Amino acid sequence: MARTDRLFRLIDALRRLPPPVTAAQLAAETEVSPRTLYRDIDTLRRGGALIDGAPGYGYTLTEDTALPPQTFTQEEIEALVLGLAEAQHRGDPALSAAADTALGKIIATLPDRMQRQAQHAAIMVRRVERPPQPAADLSLIRRACWDELALGIAYVDATGAASDRRILPLAMVYLDRGIMVLAWCVLRQDFRKFMADRITSAALTDDSFRPRRAGMLRDYVAQMTTNRH
Template sequence: MARSDRLFRLLDALRRLPPPVTAERLATEAEVSVRTIYRDIETLRAAGARIEGAAGWGYGLTEDPALPPQQFTRLEVEAVAMGLMEVRQSGDATLAAAAETAMARITAALPERRQREALHAAVHLHRAAAREAPQATIDMLREACWDEIAVDLVYRDADGEETRRRVLPLCLVYLDRVLILLAWCGLREDYRQFRLDRIAGATPAAESFRPRRVPLLRAYIAGMEERAGPER
C-alpha cells in the first residue's frame, strides 16, 4: 500500500472511531503494524493534524487539516448551515457567537457556487424558547468539562433547599427550555443532572479528574441505553 493511501486510511479511521482509539485498533483498520501506526501518527502530527493521546492509552483526532470545506457537497453544506443555525438559536451566547464566526469562515472558504448555497440555504430553523442561566456559569462549567477539573456547587432543589457538593462535570445538555449539567456527584456517589438555573454558586476546585471524563460519560450513556432496552 502506498504511504499516502495508508495515511489517508489512518485519518479516516481517526475520524470515524470514537476516541480514544488504541494503536492496535488503528493497526487493524489500516492493515499495518502497531509500530507503523506510531510512526504514521507522528507524520500526521508533523503535517498539522492535531492528534491527542499516547501509546498505551489511545488517540483522538481533534483538528484535521486534510478535509478542507471545498470538498463539501451541497447537502453537506446544507447540513452544516442548519446545524450552526441550531447552535445560534439554541446555544448560549458564547456558542452562538462561535457558530456565527464558524459559518463565516466556512462560507469564505467555499467555491462561489457553494457560497451561494450556504448563504441561501433551502432549510431554516427557529427556536423561540430561551434558557435562563448566567453566561459566566455556562462558560466556567464548559471549561471545567474540557479541563477535567472538579467543581464545587451550591445547588437548590425544586423546593429551594440548598446543598453543597463537589462534582466532576461531564457535559452540558441543551434541552428545550433548560440547560443541564451532567456530572458525577461526590455527595451522592452517583451520576446526577443539575439544572443550571438552580445552581446558586459554582467554583472550580483544585482537583483534576483527568483522564476520567470520557470513560465516565461513556459509562453513563451505556447505562441509559441498557435501561432503555432494545428497540421493538
C-alpha cells in the same frame, strides 16, 4: 494583544463580515489604529492571503491560503447552516458567537458557487423567543468538562432545597426545554443529572480528574441505557 493573535482576529473578521469591509470596521474588530491595520493587511498579503481593496474602498478576502478548499453537497451545506443556526439560537453568548464565527470560517473555504448556496440557504431557523439563559456561566462548565476539573456549585433541586455540591462534570445535554449537566456528585458518590437553570453559581477548583472523563461518561451513558430497559 500579541501580533499573532491580532492577525488571527483580522483574518477572521475578513471571513465573517459582509464584504467589502471598511478599514474602520476592521480596526474596531481588532482593536488597533488604522495605521496598524494597514500594516496588518500588508502582512497578511505577504503571507499569501489574497485581499482585494484599498483604504477608502474596503477590503474583500478573495482567497485564504490558511484554510484548504472544502466541498460539500447542497444537503450538507443546508445541514451545516441549520445546525450552526440552532447553536446560535440555543447557546449561551460565548457558544452563540462561536457558531457565528465557525459558519464564517466554513463559508470562507467553499468555492464561489457553494458560498452563494451557504449564504442563501433554503433552510432558516427563526425563533420568537430565545430560551432563558441559566444564571451559571455555561462557558465555565464547558471548560471544566474539557479541562477535567471539579466544579463547586450551588444547586436548588426540584423541591426548592438548596445545597452546595462538588461535581466532576462530564457532559452537557441540550434538551427541548433546558440544559442538563451530567456529572459525578462527590457528595452522593454517584452519577447525577443537574439542570443548568437550577445551578445558581459555579466555580472552578484545582482538583483534576484527568484522564477519567471519557471512561466515566461511557459508564454513565451505559447506566442510563440499562435503566431505560
